[in-house]
Amino acid sequence: MPPLNEQTYIYMPVTPYGIGINMAKELTQKTDKILKENFPEVATVFGKAGRADTATDPAPLSMIETIITFKPQSEWRDGMTYEKLLNEMESTLQIKGLTNSWTYPIRGRIDMLLSGIRTPLGIKLYGDTSEELALYAQKIEQRLKAYGGTQSVFADKANSGYYLNIDLDDAKIAEYGINKNLILDTISNGFGGMTVATLYEGVKRYPISVRYEQDKRADLTSIGKIRIKTPYGYAPLATFAKLYYKEAPSILKAEKGKKVIFIYITPTQGTTSQAYKKEGAKLLADLKLPTGYYFEWAGESEYLESAMERLLFIVPITLFITFILIYLGLKSLKNALIVFFTLPFATVGGILYLDMLNFNFSIAVVVGFLSLIGVATETAIVMIIYLEEAVGALTKRTKENVKQAIFEGAVLRVRPKLMTVFAILGGLIPIMYIDGVGSEVMQRIAAPMIGGVVSSAVLTLIIIPAVYYISVRKE
Missing domain, CATH: 3.30.2090.10 (Multidrug efflux transporter AcrB TolC docking domain; DN and DC subdomains)
Known part of the structure; x- marks a missing residue:
């Protein structure tokens, strides 16, 4: 899914293992003070070092968590956005001994529960000895730091x-x-x-x-x-x-019967986990690991791969069911094939609009396209029915009579189709201008439909009648 702006940041710097409670307290208070005094957009800051009094939060003292809430955007400095604010905070909070990472409270908790990685992206390095794991984790960290899409990257200092x-x-x-x-x-x-x-x-x-x-x-x-x-x-x-x-080693982790060490990665704003993984894999391609050692990506990329595997089954099944419903609605294999194989044209507008907005491919975008196909299918079926009725009413079939009947049948659908297009656009366009919590997901669903209903109008009013005329003329 696209990044969900929760309008609250969680600042999660880490220190070397072995830090004392007094130093952890001092660093937490220092970062809290910097955030309060340097950023007028900040409403409250709450920092925590170490674990809470619960068995479900086994965080070491070296892990600091600071939840930052903001004032209404009407009280922010002119021209300030969440992205600019995050970049300013990152540059201001360059404190010796701290390695920064940023996430959102809900998203961060879900990431940690699902994969153990508290950043949007990470690498799990598996091996046999803690010493060699620490050595190669450091090498991976240094290589990824050289990539321009890296905001922060740090490996567990498990041996310290x-x-x-x-x-x-x-x-x-x-x-x-x-x-x-x-x-x-x-x-x-x-x-x-x-x-x-x-x-x-x-x-x-x-x-x-x-x-x-x-x-x-x-x-x-x-x-x-x-x-x-x-x-x-x-x-x-x-x-x-x-x-x-x-x-x-100050902490021992094991998965899949091997010791493991985590490398935490925060990509820069605008760099997707999929794109980062692709470039990161190139940087690590020539890294030679000892026998029995290997690494795998975790975090968002892991979810995306899992989702794509499901989509490989869901999308074909959805299209098959759509074709069956079209056939049941038209009672004609020829007309069903006309509607089904002209549907891809309806997606052209959605693809172009996504490119204009610079939206990346995501599960929300797929949902938008599936919704678009439903709308385009419905209007195409109605157009075929109008054309069938117009041609069926002819007492004598000639080339000119058929052409005129198809023209009249298509013209009857202009007003209803345009009403459908404008109704959908009127409902979806406002979504593109909201910026509340969840707007990012809603916009990715709406964008394919906004662009798609425009090309769908062309499909319904021009392409479907033209293809139908060709098929009738052959008969």
Whole structure:
């Protein structure tokens, strides 16, 4: 479907994995402030870093989501449009450490639910090791950045997680006569906290937890000095364990029995996912991946391919049913064939009008054409009926008599046909000038019909009588 302008943007920058909550909060507030102070069109800004308190939103701290709502367009700066506003925001929000992406709230949620990709387009890279996946994802990212149709592209930095490892020394633990659980419980309670009481405030309840102060868990040295109780007194944690930091994958994703890493892509305004995929495939054609590694496109292109596969069955079935209905209405195979095989001319006007508006092919456009075929079929059938009645009323059939009868039958259809054309145009043309939510889809459905009913008038009033005359003359 064409892009649906929800009149609300969602700004979704990402940071490297491993960012702290304080830094995530600072970046969220910074971007919120920039949006509020630099764009008078913005009504409200609401930013969120990390996940909500729900299992259905497993977002890391590195993922920031900011919902931007706008004032009525009558209060905007002169000449400002949604496209210009998005471009200005993108150029203003070039903050070190953030990689920007933009979408709409509803569309973004649907994309994430269906494919896991939160941008309009993406690539899923499959492989066996996290290290090689990160390496080749970076190569794909760099190649796509060179394409002019790319607004933003970034790969998951899945290998940039930092962990504190505590490797216990079994010999030392046995030497002091203690068990591992004592050390693990001390670490767990000291770092994560232990609930010791509950505060009741009316119907509300708040757990009260205690843990070590910040300075006692700030670095390896402080952590190593944490005291562990033993039968021989207290001993530092460093006695029983080796403490060190290690870089490792911060998030693990798997699909189809393989590890996977996502590359998120936001095409520029006016670049369709299909066109981007075509150009992107050329840029990645000579990228050699190790055995067992491969990538596939996801997001809008995935939906379009699925929809096109369905249309390969739906369109022929629709045309077949249309032909059967034409035959049942006319009770003549000859007349049914005349109507059916002249119908493509009705689509000429729709195609030309789409080209004038620079509308891309989409499912909504297909729906418009199918509706157009229905209207053109109806008027063509009525024209054939008028012509049959005019020719049937002749007492003597000569070339001139038949020609005159067909002319009179066609003339009788001028006024009804023009009334049909103007009624359809009067109902559909206003759609082309609205800009509310959903107008993009409605315009793609209306455009083929607006252009098509004009060429359909030519089909009904000129082509159908001419073809019918040729068929009658042969008889």
